Amino acid sequence: MQAINFYSLIFYGFSALVLVSALNILLTKNVLYAAFSLLVSLFGVAALYVLMGADFIGIAQIMIYIGGILVLMIFGVMLTTKLKGEPILTQNRNVLSSLLVGTGLSTFLGLIFSQFEWANRPWIDQTALAEGSIRKLGIATMTDFLLPFELIAIMLLVALVAGTYLAKK
Amino acid sequence: MEITTFLFYLPFLLTFAVVGIYAERKIAGFIQDRMGPMDTGKFGLLQTIADVLKLLMKEDITPARADKKLFPLAPIIVFSAIVSGFAVLPLTSGWTGAGAQVGVFYLLTIITFDVVGILIAGWAANNKYALFGAERSVAQLISYEVPMGLCVLAVVCVCQTLDLQAISFQQGIFAASAGQEESYLFGIKALGIEVSQYGGFLTWNIFRAPVLIPVALIFFIASLAEANRAPFDLAEAESELIAGYNVEYSGFKFAMLMLGEYGMMLLMSILMAVLFFGSWNTPLPNIGGLPLAEWTSGEPGTLSGHLWGGFWILSKALVVIFFQMVVRWTYPRLRVDQLMIFAWKYLTPASLVLVLLSVIWRMLMI
Structure with missing residues (x-):
């Protein structure tokens, strides 16, 4: 504790x-x-x-x-x-099905939570906490994750153009 | 003496609002060729204090059909959103704000809570004028956040940091001692004139990278819109909307909303001073045997460093505010469609191009 x-x-x-x-x-x-x-x-x-x-x-x-x-x-x-x-x-609708889904999901999460040891996992980089995340994040985005980054950028651009087009109608 | 500039800015904001309203009325008077407030105190100096007392003694009315839970919440949200923005601003070379790493990004983000507060204010009052005022305000704030964010991005591209204190150090004679890179004349390294030793206005961002001069202009225009000031004060167009989203507020709640608007003015002006006009650095350069910059800045961390730093950053901010006031009493108000067209068709494309130019400037020149 x-x-x-x-x-x-x-x-x-x-x-x-x-x-x-x-x-x-x-x-x-x-x-x-x-x-x-x-x-x-x-x-x-x-x-x-x-x-x-x-x-x-x-x-x-x-x-x-x-x-x-x-x-x-x-x-x-x-x-x-x-x-x-x-x-x-x-209003409260679909009481039975939502009750089932809700309890199922929370039991699942509760099981994970109770059986998993969270602290000191090997992937937690303790040094990164001290020096802040921005620089690392920026470098990672522009190197390891460049393709998804660019894809998201194109998708956002398409959405922007589409939004403008719809607003024009 | 770290990360606590907040403790200075909060009381300063309260004082500024009182003096600022007086100054606004005097400047309005000067521009319109009249005297302004004259009766209360010498030259009307006590006018705002009397106004504040009157405001506080007014009955605090909540309209009968207003939303009882949200109505009192709105002024608190608006005011605290703007005050939280001050948390990251540096004040002197030895006295900086919180959240160093994400500094200016945090600032731009936290003031979007302002939008939520205005929406609540307009809706909770249960008044059609208030709702329309709130909608106009919000549309305006969201639209002008785009060019403003891009302008800040241009500065960040040139400075390579989000940390407002690091941006400040880059623009003066202490760049090297703070581990920041030295600046060259107009940011052109090929000229070979290193200006960090001269300091003064030569190391300000608008001189380090002259591409930032139009950026500063766009930032100023966007900051007028963000602070809901003329020529962008459509939200409170008296002739059409009475007073906008705050029409049902009275007494202390109205005072808080008003304080929020003046807080936004001050926040934007200080941010502008930090980003473009050398932050707490002196405008006077070292000239040969006449080390004006050293005389007027003081070592970081010493008493004279604090005094000079605070003096310069606040005077720069107040000069910007003076121009905001002059603009208010000089230009007529825009129409709502003109306002939107101006933001989306002119300012946003222009600032996009300027971001690109700043990146190129950074890569090729510096």
């Missing part, structure tokens, strides 16, 4: 934030509240990434999910709500 220090306090604080807001997504009936809870949850995950030394991934998470996708989602929800004049509420 690790001694409780400032670091783990922050860790548990953000973990609690993620869990509580994730729970709120499930429990609230108002879609807009759910979207905002998702925002808080994603922010908490980003903070956990930063705390674990993956600062670039944490910030990319905020940029892509919160700055991009979530704003778009909230925009959509807000416009539909205001047109109808009443909040969109969710």
Whole structure:
């Protein structure tokens, strides 16, 4: 067991934030509240990434999910709500099948979690944590992962052009 | 004395908002050939303080049909998003911000929370004007983030780092002592004139790589739009939208939103000073036997280093803010379609080309 220090306090604080807001997504009936809870949850995950030394991934998470996708989602929800004049509420549907899938998945994850020894895996590069990730990430992207990087770039460009074309119609 | 510039910038922001509003009204008065506030105190100096007191004593109204949970949350989100941006800014050569490795990337990212706050503010108020104002604001902020991000990318390409303090060190006489590369005149190594020993404005980014001059211009325009200021203050076009997303807010909540806008101005100006105008480095170069740069900078970490550094970076930021204010009272407001066309058809392609040019400059010249 690790001694409780400032670091783990922050860790548990953000973990609690993620869990509580994730729970709120499930429990609230108002879609807009759910979207905002998702925002808080994603922010908490980003903070956990930063705390674990993956600062670039944490910030990319905020940029892509919160700055991009979530704003778009909230925009959509807000416009539909205001047109109808009443909040969109969710309902419980397909209770049986979702219950089965949910319990199955969580049992599976729980089994992995209980049987796996997480700390000190050989692929965890302890030295990389100390010196920060950006430079290594950049070099890796431009050498080992150049082909997927370029493919993603082309795909994004196609999506951009297609989006502009659709907007023009 | 590390990573704690935040502790300086938060109280400074509060003071700046009070002085800034006064300055704004005086500059507006000067440009429109009138006096500005004159009654409260000598030259109206106490006008903003009186305004703040009035604002704080106002009744804090929440509209009956507003969203009770989200309505009070919005000003907090807007304000804290902008204040978190200050965390990575350096202040002096010995006093730097947090998150050194990802510095400017973090800054650009965290201020996108501003967008969320504005959306909530507009929606929760349950007012059509507020909602339209919020939509305009958000569309504008998202659009102008693109050229702004590209401008920052151009600087990062030239400097080869995201760390704002490293970018600052590169632009002055302490480049070598901080382990940064030396600069050459206009960034052209072939000329063989090494300017890091002279310092001053010669080592500023806009002189190290003159391709950054148009980049700085685009950054300035985009920063006006990001701070929701004229000629891009469509969100609060009085003639069409009353006051935009914040129309239902009163009292302290309105004060926080207002503070957020002034915070954005200050943040953008300091960022501009860091990226283009030499950060906390002095503008005066060493000339022969007259070491002006050394006289006006002080060794990093010493008291004089802190004082000079803070003085230079804040005065540069305030000069940028002065120009923001002059622009506000000089140019008419754009129409909403012109605003979008300007961002997507002119600024974005131009900044894309400039990013390419900066990369070429970096590879061939430096």
